[in-house]
Amino acid sequence: MGDRAHRPRAGGGIMSGRVSGLRRHLLVPAIIAALTATAAVFLLSGGAxxxxxxxxxxxxxxxxxxxxxxxxxxxxxxxxxxxxxxxxxxxxxxxxxxxxxxxxxxxxxxxxxxxxxxxxxxxxxxxxxxxxxxxRRPFALWQRQGRLHLVDREGVVLTDEDLARWRTLPLIVGDDAPGAAPTLLETLAQVPTIASEVEAAIRVAGRRWNLRLESGVLVKLPEDEQPGWGLREAVRRLAELARQERLLERSVTVIDLRLADRLVLRLPPGVRPQSAAGEQQT
Incomplete structure (x- = not known):
């Protein structure tokens, strides 16, 4: 017969008819099951x-x-x-x-x-x-143009309502304060003795910070990225002076740490100056 493909004969008898009927009987449920599964996939994929x-x-x-x-x-x-x-x-x-x-x-x-x-x-x-x-997680209270806002770490304003519940968060002040606050607050977190004394952090000219302490003392910090003497170095120096010289317990109104080689203190009227390492009273 050569290479001709085999073809089944028409009218294959009773057994052939039974097999064909059985195939049709099994095929219909299979098609229904396949369509049902496909519909289920489409529906369930909506939740993926x-x-x-x-x-x-x-x-x-x-x-x-x-x-x-x-x-x-x-x-x-x-x-x-x-x-x-x-x-x-x-x-x-x-x-x-x-x-x-x-x-x-x-x-x-x-x-x-x-x-x-x-x-x-x-x-x-x-x-x-x-x-x-x-x-978003509340990060700080931001004072801007006389109004308070709750902000997250990225400076996104979350709300300006019902702020009393967030009063334990740091208070930052200034137009660009939210963007620079993470670095400052991370630095302060490393020296909790200083962080616990800070009432507010005030951004100055977009380059540096002043810290207003609970006692009313104003601490002037250097520019954030000033070579050799920046934010981190000044905060560590303040912590050392507080520990060794009890500087935060003394009668001063301003602690100026903007210069690496000089500590400038401003005293209230009538207070006699006390010497501390590298300090200058005004």
């Missing part, structure tokens, strides 16, 4: 992070009559974000088909809330919308 990122709704439209409608909205990670701000960003999804929710749009609105650093929005079948937020 990559779908939450692009917000693409599954191509298959699910009729709300099947019961796949939003009945519950779960929010995870909220500590300080105002509930009314979340409500405004989420809208009113309850009663809508889960596939009708634009995940990307909800996420974008959430991330426009000052407290929210990032958000994830996911569907959870059959009837839930799950929202996870990562909040």
């Amino acid at each position: 992070p990559q779908v939450a990122a692009d917000g693409a709704a599954p191509p298959a439209r699910i009729d709300a009559s099947l019961g796949l409608v939003v009945q519950r909205v779960e929010i995870e990670g909220r500590e300080n974000t105002p509930p009314e701000a979340l409500d405004a960003a989420i809208g009113d999804p309850q009663g809508r088909a889960v596939t009708d929710i634009d995940l990307a749009a909800v996420r974008q609105r959430l991330e426009h809330i000052s407290w929210v650093r990032r958000a994830q929005v996911a569907r959870q079948l059959p009837d839930r919308l799950v929202i996870r937020i990562e909040e």
Whole structure:
């Protein structure tokens, strides 16, 4: 017969008909199962992070009559974000088909809330919308043009309301204070004896800091990055003087540490000067 491909004969008898019927009987459930699995993948993928990122709704439209409608909205990670701000960003999804929710749009609105650093929005079948937020952490109170604001480490203004609950945070003053504050506060954290005395840190000319102590003493620090004598060196020097010379217990109004080779103290009127290493009274 040469290389001709074998072809089955038509009308293969009773056994052939039974086999064909059995194949058809098994094939229909298999197709249904495959279609069901495909639909499930489309639906469940809505809850995966990559779908939450692009917000693409599954191509298959699910009729709300099947019961796949939003009945519950779960929010995870909220500590300080105002509930009314979340409500405004989420809208009113309850009663809508889960596939009708634009995940990307909800996420974008959430991330426009000052407290929210990032958000994830996911569907959870059959009837839930799950929202996870990562909040910004309060870092300092920022005084600017006579008003107080709560800011995070990046200088993002979180709120200017109900600030009494944050009164234990450092107070920083000046237009560009938030951007420079992390370096200052990290430096002060290394010398807690000085940090505990600071009432406010005042940014001067965008280059250096003054520290207002609880006692009312003003400490003038050098420029942040001044070669050989900058912020860190001056704060360490202040800690040494406080420990060795009890400088913070003395009657002074100003401690000027802007120069590496000179300590300048300003005394209240009528106070006799006391000598300390390298100091000059005015």
